[in-house]
Each structure stands twice: as structure tokens, then as C-alpha cells.
Amino acid sequence: MDFEFTDDQVSLRDAVAKWVDKGFDFARRHGIAKAGGKTRDVYTELAELGLTGLAIPEAHGGMGFGAVEAMVVMEELGRGLVNAPYAAAALVVPSLLSAAPEAVQAVWLPKIADASALVVPALQERRARYQLSHVTTTATQVGGGWVLTGQKSVVPAADEADAFVVPARISGAADSTAGIGLFLVERGATGASTPAYPTQDGARAGELKLANTPATLISADGWATLEQAVDVGIAAACAEGVGAMDRMVAITVDYMNTRKQFGTTLSTFQALRHRIADVKMQLELGRSMSFYASLKLGEPAPQRRRALSQAKVQLGNSVRYVGQQCTQIHGGIGVTDQYISSHYFKRLTMLEMAYGDTMHHLGEVSARMQDTAGVFA
Numbered sequence: 001m002d003f004e005f006t007d008d009q010v011s012l013r014d015a016v017a018k019w020v021d022k023g024f025d026f027a028r029r030h031g032i033a034k035a036g037g038k039t040r041d042v043y044t045e046l047a048e049l050g051l052t053g054l055a056i057p058e059a060h061g062g063m064g065f066g067a068v069e070a071m072v073v074m075e076e077l078g079r080g081l082v083n084a085p086y087a088a089a090a091l092v093v094p095s096l097l098s099a100a101p102e103a104v105q106a107v108w109l110p111k112i113a114d115a116s117a118l119v120v121p122a123l124q125e126r127r128a129r130y131q132l133s134h135v136t137t138t139a140t141q142v143g144g145g146w147v148l149t150g151q152k153s154v155v156p157a158a159d160e161a162d163a164f165v166v167p168a169r170i171s172g173a174a175d176s177t178a179g180i181g182l183f184l185v186e187r188g189a190t191g192a193s194t195p196a197y198p199t200q201d202g203a204r205a206g207e208l209k210l211a212n213t214p215a216t217l218i219s220a221d222g223w224a225t226l227e228q229a230v231d232v233g234i235a236a237a238c239a240e241g242v243g244a245m246d247r248m249v250a251i252t253v254d255y256m257n258t259r260k261q262f263g264t265t266l267s268t269f270q271a272l273r274h275r276i277a278d279v280k281m282q283l284e285l286g287r288s289m290s291f292y293a294s295l296k297l298g299e300p301a302p303q304r305r306r307a308l309s310q311a312k313v314q315l316g317n318s319v320r321y322v323g324q325q326c327t328q329i330h331g332g333i334g335v336t337d338q339y340i341s342s343h344y345f346k347r348l349t350m351l352e353m354a355y356g357d358t359m360h361h362l363g364e365v366s367a368r369m370q371d372t373a374g375v376f377a
Helices: 007-023 026-034 040-048 067-079 086-097 102-113 223-258 270-295 301-335 340-353 358-367
Strands: 119-121 138-142 145-156 163-169 180-186 196-198 204-219
Touching: 007 040, 007 067, 026 340, 040 086, 067 086, 067 223, 067 270, 086 102, 086 119, 086 163, 086 223, 102 119, 119 145, 138 163, 145 163, 145 180, 163 204, 180 223, 223 270, 223 301, 223 340, 270 301, 301 340, 301 358
Parallel strands: 119 163
Antiparallel strands: 138 145, 145 204, 163 180, 180 204, 196 204
């Protein structure tokens, strides 16, 4: 199989890397994080590069690119530790809106493509424990429209977004995959509020509270679309994690080549050389599974869901090992807020929990492999 990138993909990667190098250095990121994590200006700059239209069809003003291009972009954003809600708004939301009526797509997709509207997914609920089907937010039909009541948690950029895509239960039990609809809720709608807070990795999130809030129906049977969109998010998290790990390893190797102990550089100590070799092995395992995740997004749901869970398990193992070992090699400076490596460790920790942590996805892999007795088919 040919894993070489095309000329267009290389040009895309270089454009994002150039912006990161010139427009988003650590000082800017650190300042944003200390100010509370608002990144709408950063998101606008990404739109100027055309990135917000990456996954949107050309008919709606986007570029119509696929999963590999998204992976290329996410790696570079991860390498630059860009804390804007790019994956959520520009990759996951277009996947969710793919099930919407043409009239709804015609209104919102062009706005997402040019970043005149920031639309984010509001998927997570309290006590869900990463179970995507745990939806207690209710949707009730009133007259010719719908109203939603409930609460979503850890919504990215909640107090900066213009609209939200929300799964809500039309019928069925709280954990049933049947009866889950997808709805679009606009900021400022009656009964909607978004108390927000900074997150551990320097970004921003919030709660979306809904009380008989008017909403636009995207799909009355949204389970398959919801699974697909979450898999897009997992693939994006894997690619971002690879980029972040790659940069953290480079920072650590540079530190080993300059920091002296007992009159000699750390890179001369055999034990540390062996440790960094293990770190690089975990990085490459994560990279290979990130490729695997992106390439499997077009597969039928059973194969796709298992593959994405497998990739998320490896990502979780890799980011934890790389983050811990690189921080240990740095010593005390590796956990200080003024040093860039600690911020990579925080972001990697957040990525390990995004869309389900390692233990959750290990259970998902196990549940989907019973017919093969643990042997990959």
C-alpha cells in the first residue's frame, strides 16, 4: 500500500505548518490560555487558510476534501498545539449535518465554510461514561416545530459558538440507540444558556442548558450519523495526538542534547537513550494507527467502529507513555507552566479522554471481536 502523500496534500500540510510557525507560537498560545481560552480569532485565521471548508462539499462553498487531508491538517495543528475548536466545528459538525435536509445544509454549511458561523457539537451528558447512546435530553414536537430540554456538558467553545448540534431523545429508553434525533440549536434561542470555563489544556468549554428551547430538526433517526461523526472526531484526535507527540519528542531530544548532568549531556546516558527509543516506538505505533483510523472512515459501520476503537486504544497507550516519559526525562522543568513541554502533556492527556478513554474503547474492541476470538479479521 502506498502511504505517500499527494502533491496537494503536501502543499496543504506545508501551508498549515507555515501558519503555525509564523502565526501561532507558544507565547501566543500561552497568552490565550491564561486569558481563559477564547480562540474565535484563531478560528477565523484558520478560515482564511480555507481550512474551515475542508470537509464541506464544493456545492456549499467548501473544498470537498476527505479523511486523509483532514488527518494531514490535524497533525500540524497538533504539532503546533493549536487550541481552537477546529476538529469539532470543521470536521465533526459537517458530518452531523450531512443528514440534514438540503434547505438546512444550504443555510449552515456555507456559513461554516467561511467561518461566519461557529457551530459546535454538544454530545456529552453527565453520567454517560462515554456511552454515546446515553441521551436524556428530550425533544418534544410542539405545533410544527421542536423544543429541547436537558443539558450537555463539556461543549467546546460553548460561549463563543453561534449554534450547536444536539442529540436529543424523541422516544425510547435513556440508553437505547433507537429514538435519538439530531437537532440544531441557535445561540440566543429561548431557554438556552452556556455557562463556560477554561479547560485543563488551555482551551475553553461549557455547559449547554436547554429549557423548552426551539430547535431545527436535522434527522429524526440520527444514530448512524452520530456514530459516523464521532468516528470522524476519533480519527481527528488520533492525528492531532500524533502531531503533538512528534513535537514533544523533538523538544525532549533537543533537551537531552543540551542539558548537562555530571559534566556531560543527557543524551550520552545509555538508560535515557533506551528510554527515548521506546518513546519513539510508541509514537510510530500511534502514527500507524492514526493512518489506519483515517483510512477506515469509509468502511461499513461494524468494521469502521471496531477500527476506530482499536486506533483510540493505541492512541491512549501512546500518548500516556510518551507524555509521562518525556516529562520524566525533563525533570522538574517538565511540569512548569512556563515550559512548553508541560502544555503538550496536558493536551495529550485531554486527547486520551476525548470521545471515550482507553478503557472504554478497549471494551468496545472486545465487544466487537468475539466472533474472531481476539484475532483481527
